[in-house]
Amino acid sequence: xxxxxxxxxxxxxxxxxxxxxxxxxxxxxxxxxxxxxxxxxxxxxxxxxxxxxxxxxxxxxxxxxxxxxxxxxxxxxxxxxxxxxxxxxxxxxxxxxxxxxxxxxxxxxxxxxxxxxxxxxxxxxxxxxxxxxxxxxxxxxxx
Amino acid sequence: xxxxxxxxxxxxxxxxxxxxxxxxxxxxxxxxxxxxxxxxxxxxxxxxxxxxxxxxxxxxxxxxxxxxxxxxxxxxxxxxxxxxxxxxxxxxxxxxxxxxxxxxxxxxxxxxxxxxxxxxxxxxxxxxxxxxxx
Numbered sequence: 678x679x680x681x682x683x684x685x686x687x688x689x690x691x692x693x694x695x696x697x698x699x700x701x702x703x704x705x706x707x708x709x710x711x712x713x714x715x716x717x718x719x720x721x722x723x724x725x726x727x728x729x730x731x732x733x734x735x736x737x738x739x740x741x742x743x744x745x746x747x748x749x750x751x752x753x754x755x756x757x758x759x760x761x762x763x764x765x766x767x768x769x770x771x772x773x774x775x776x777x778x779x780x781x782x783x784x785x786x787x788x789x790x791x792x793x794x795x796x797x798x799x800x801x802x803x804x805x806x807x808x809x810x811x812x813x814x815x816x817x818x819x820x
Numbered sequence: 821x822x823x824x825x826x827x828x829x830x831x832x833x834x835x836x837x838x839x840x841x842x843x844x845x846x847x848x849x850x851x852x853x854x855x856x857x858x859x860x861x862x863x864x865x866x867x868x869x870x871x872x873x874x875x876x877x878x879x880x881x882x883x884x885x886x887x888x889x890x891x892x893x894x895x896x897x898x899x900x901x902x903x904x905x906x907x908x909x910x911x912x913x914x915x916x917x918x919x920x921x922x923x924x925x926x927x928x929x930x931x932x933x934x935x936x937x938x939x940x941x942x943x944x945x946x947x948x949x950x951x952x953x954x
Binding site for chain 2: 684685687688691692694695696698699700703704705706707709710713714716717718719720721722723724725726727729730734739740741742743745746747750753754755757758761762765766768769770772773
């Protein structure tokens with residue numbers, strides 16, 4: 678595996694928060710239980726990756742794609758995840774697209790030649806952004 | 821990476837994509853991972869954590885004391901087929917006294933076997949102890 682074992686672990690604080698969201702309020706989670714779930718999550722990632730990779734190889738592809746991961750979930754008997762995953766993926770893709778266009782807009786401001794073209798595109802962007810804002814209360818953070 | 825900095829649980833995914841990626845890449849046959857696949861794996865892992873926790877709590881004895889315990893989790897790994905891939909990393913725990921009794925029993929079973937198997941026997945017992953101990 679990797680040289681540094683802690684790299685294969687997921688952050689405790691995040692794991693704990695996710696666990697709490699799944700349990701009734703006030704339930705105590707023993708340190709052992711939390712640690713065990715964290716390890717289980719890492720194993721899950723490995724198992725899912727290996728399974729998804731099999732689908733990619735079947736398709737003679739070297740890059741794992743979204744479809745491979747979804748197929749892996751079915752294969753691993755986690756069909757219940759497929760619909761919520763597909764929904765999240767749509768939101769994620771829209772966000773990524775929005776960020777990309779926000780970056781494009783920044784570049785355009787610096788480039789005067791493109792100004793006419795960008796005015797047309799901005800109208801479309803505004804429409805999209807309005808939809809996103811309605812559905813998504815989060816602030817966007819540029820990476 | 822895409823770990824969002826806004827507060828609250830409204831973020832799309834909480835687990836850091838960079839860390840998920842490190843784990844995925846540690847898998848030997850994997851060459852590259854598309855961004856969507858990375859996101860889905862992270863999100864799936866969150867769903868998995870919630871499912872494992874909720875299932876274990878519901879079916880376990882910990883809730884008698886309003887807690888989720890290691891035993892609940894190991895029980896789930898053993899009893900539920902979907903989670904059986906976790907059985908090796910969530911072994912049931914036994915008391916030291918029980919373990920010693922197991923060793924005693926193994927030793928006694930060994931004495932019942934034929935003489936010319938003695939050398940093999942000892943090797944087996946040594947192996948068995950190592951396995952149980954690890």
